[in-house]
Amino acid sequence: MATQSDQLLSAEVLPRPHTLLVGTAYATVASVMVFIGLLGLYFAERTATIKAAPPAGRGTAWIETGTISLVPGGMMLGTMAMSVVTMAWAVHSIRRDDRPRAYLALALTALFGIAVINQTIYYYNSMGLTISGADASLQGLLIFVITGAHLVMVGAAVVFLLLMAFRALAGQYSSRQADGIVAASIFWYATVAVYTVIYFGIYVAK
């Protein structure tokens, strides 16, 4: 049976090349909102604790001095900052069809991501906080959940990046269509932005 679409005059479909880009942008917003919610809660608890009088509250210091060393956190920030450069380099290269440098930049970015995962695990072992047993604390819970969620985000970013890198290796992206690499970079930059807030808001401010 003929439908109305059969009778309509035809026109070719317009290109909508940004599907992956838009989808990634939505996923990035959702990921960032997880951290906005958790960090909002963290700062609310921190403020309440600091403002509370010591006998009734949990003391005036949110995290005691010496509990968290700044060195590993700073190293991670440095690693993240370098990954921003390599990620931008990857996008720049693929847009100029400089494939060898694009592959190199993508590999370096992924390596930095894996290094951050490694550094986070080291950081966990050096922190004087715990979430189980008699020493469990609210501070430890919030910090481990927030940084743990960020660890997952970094892992997802690395996987996404590698996936796009393999697609690039297969010749899918070029100066005409670099959406996959740009999408990976959006998620990567969000990962770095979230860590920057964690570093200054949690590790530095204590």
Add this chain to the structure above:
Amino acid sequence: MTITESDAAATTTAPSVTTAVQPQGLYELITTGDHTTLGRLYVLASAVFILGAGVFGVLSGAEKLDTTSIDLFGGVTSAWQTFAAYRIGLLLCGVLPLFIGLATAVVPLQVGSPAIAFPRAAAAAFWVWLLGVGLLIGGFAADGGLGEAPGLTAGTHQDGVALTLLAIGVLVVALLLAAVCVATTVLTLRAPGLTLRRVPVFSWSMLVASSVWFLTLPVLLGRILLAYVDYTHAQTLYGAENALYNQIRWSFGQPMVYAYAIPALGIVSEIIPVAARARQRSYDVVLGAIALFGLLSVGSFASAPNVQDKFVFLAVGYAIALPVLALFGAWADTLRQGKPASSGPLGALGLALLGALVLFGGVLAGVMYVFVPFDLRNTSAVDGQMAMVLLASATVGFAGVVYWSSKLTGRAVPEGLARLAVLPLVGGAFLAGLGDFAAGFYDQPAGLVTSAVKDGAEIMNAIGLVGYGLFALGALVAVGAVVRTFLPSGSYAPANPWQGHTLEWASSSPPPVGNFRGPLPVVRSERPLLDAAENGGAV
């Protein structure tokens, strides 16, 4: 002038989306990325879960008949778990997936796309959602649920509670993934000429709803994650067994509860002009009102403690009525201009319009809730408002299923069955909400009631029970109607049984692989098929 003339400037290449095939067996069903099939699966499953949630609502309502004791269940824990199962089931297994399912099936057709964006992700979202439902059922079956009611002593439900929290997290992630696919389809896979101002209202409402969900549901996910980690370790604060519900309570109250109802506004706006056989009046106002409603329903800020005294909470509570009033104005104007025919979608119209009225009742209940002199804080009024909004949303969702059934399965829901479901669903949604809401004026506390309340509250609870019973009955009829369209009996419906106005009706019933036979025309208005009909079919 035609609205679908060929446009040389639009002659370009097709988008790079995968056009899936119709599944022929179990393996193909599990691995399919066909949006119509996924939509069908969502709709069927969520309709059944709405019925299940309705039954839990009946049980929960029956328990409130005598507020001085726990009569129906073995103890207060079982009563609490039933209450929690009703709420979580209705929202995450019923209403949201019903809308997502309809959108998965209909939105690509409405925007003239041959497939949904990220078909494999859409398929993964459905199966992960179904896994989440299984985990949720397992969590409750294992004596878990959400632990104990706030204020009660913690019990020993270690694994079951952890499983329930995990299930909620999985459900939220799956629904968000599905929403990404729908929103991306609207934004990037529209037909030539179909600008965002011309997008059909349901697709627009799904774009708004998805955007709001991206801003709010991840906050819920974060709280669930926090509760899960704490519960499985030290149970210091957020994961204490009697504090778990407090982590997600805000997502059932206003303004967050309105975020789940956004697609309902789009469905009503689709059905009314077609049933009235008239062009939607004030189209831009309708789009703007839905966007404003979505903006005001961004309720993640309500997850903060003591937010109910804040100006923004009160202001949003009042302001949210304005876009709904604007919508009712536009709908009334359209109905006034039109001439509904007996061959039109009158069953769907009844469900949609009356469901929208109950939804408006929920909005008014929200206005009364924030009106300080009524002092309804922490009373069951918040439960009543939630019930009214969510059950009305489910009712409008069923209206959407009736309206688009020929696109979902190829067979139209019998009009008699649709009309039969109107009164029980609409009346049930209204009475269920009214009972709990009115009981709030008698200072009945929100959630589980374990102590005596003022005289009169139990009568309101009885009204609420009747409402839940009616709704469950209506849901049973609706499920029967949905199942009937799935049965391979009878002939397929015509392509455009209601003389619809938008692109989905230009496709056959059910849609072919790729949705449309041949390339699409350039769209020149928000009602391309109506324009074509008004031009005598010469397009």
